[in-house]
Amino acid sequence: MSSEFELQQTADGVQLVWTAGPKGIKPLHLDFRAGKSGYRAVNSSLKSESLIKALGITGKRKPSVLDATAGLARDALMVAAFGSSVDLIERHPMVRILLQDALERGRNGTDKIADCCRRMQLLEVEHVKQVSSEQYDVVYLDPMYPKSGKQRAQVKKDMQMFQQLVGGDEDANDLIAPALDAAKFRVVVKRPDHADFLGQREPNTQIKSKKHRFDVYIKQGFEQL
Structure with missing residues (x-):
C-alpha cells in the first residue's frame, strides 16, 4: 500500500486520506447514496444510459455481469439499479476496503440503493483470468487510461486522488482475452x-456517449444478447 495514502475509520465509515496530496483535497469517502452516482441509479431510464444498452440489459432481460475493473463501482451501481446481479473485481487493496465498507453500509435499509447493493458482490479474486470460463453473461471492463496533464487538471478532486493511488492500468491489453473467456455472450469495454x-x-459494434464509447465484443453464436 502506498505511504502517500492512509485509510481512516470514522463514524460514517472508512475514508481514504491523501497525506501527501495538494491542499484542498478532502478524504475520499464512498457512499452509494450520495452524489450523482446515487441520483443516477435511482432516476435514470433505460433509454438514457449508453452503458445499459451496451450490456444488453432491457426491461425483461437482466444478464449477470462481472465488472472486472470495479474501481469505485459507480458503473456497477448503475447496472445493479436496472436489475442485474453484478460481481466486482478490484485488485488495489485500499480500494477493496473502501468498496466493501460502502457495500455493507449501502445494504442497510429498504430503499432502491439497498436493493442495488444487495445485488453487488466483491469477489475474492484480483484478475478476470481467475474466473471460470463462461461464468457470466457479460463481462464489463473500464481500465484506467493514462491521461495527459491537461486532462488531469479537469478531473474532479476525488478522482485525482483515485488516479494517483491506482495509476494507469498498464496491463489493460491483457484483460480482453480472459474477459472473452469468462463471458457467455459479450464483453463491453x-x-x-x-x-x-x-x-x-x-x-x-460500438455505442457512443458524450465523453466515451462502449466497444462491444459479441461471442460467436450469441448475437441475441
Whole structure:
C-alpha cells in the first residue's frame, strides 16, 4: 500500500486520506447514496444510459455481469439499479476496503440503493483470468487510461486522488482475452473516444456517449444478447 495514502475509520465509515496530496483535497469517502452516482441509479431510464444498452440489459432481460475493473463501482451501481446481479473485481487493496465498507453500509435499509447493493458482490479474486470460463453473461471492463496533464487538471478532486493511488492500468491489453473467456455472450469495454481498441482488437459494434464509447465484443453464436 502506498505511504502517500492512509485509510481512516470514522463514524460514517472508512475514508481514504491523501497525506501527501495538494491542499484542498478532502478524504475520499464512498457512499452509494450520495452524489450523482446515487441520483443516477435511482432516476435514470433505460433509454438514457449508453452503458445499459451496451450490456444488453432491457426491461425483461437482466444478464449477470462481472465488472472486472470495479474501481469505485459507480458503473456497477448503475447496472445493479436496472436489475442485474453484478460481481466486482478490484485488485488495489485500499480500494477493496473502501468498496466493501460502502457495500455493507449501502445494504442497510429498504430503499432502491439497498436493493442495488444487495445485488453487488466483491469477489475474492484480483484478475478476470481467475474466473471460470463462461461464468457470466457479460463481462464489463473500464481500465484506467493514462491521461495527459491537461486532462488531469479537469478531473474532479476525488478522482485525482483515485488516479494517483491506482495509476494507469498498464496491463489493460491483457484483460480482453480472459474477459472473452469468462463471458457467455459479450464483453463491453468503456474507452475514451480517442483511445485505441483494447488489445488492438476491433469490436463487433460500438455505442457512443458524450465523453466515451462502449466497444462491444459479441461471442460467436450469441448475437441475441
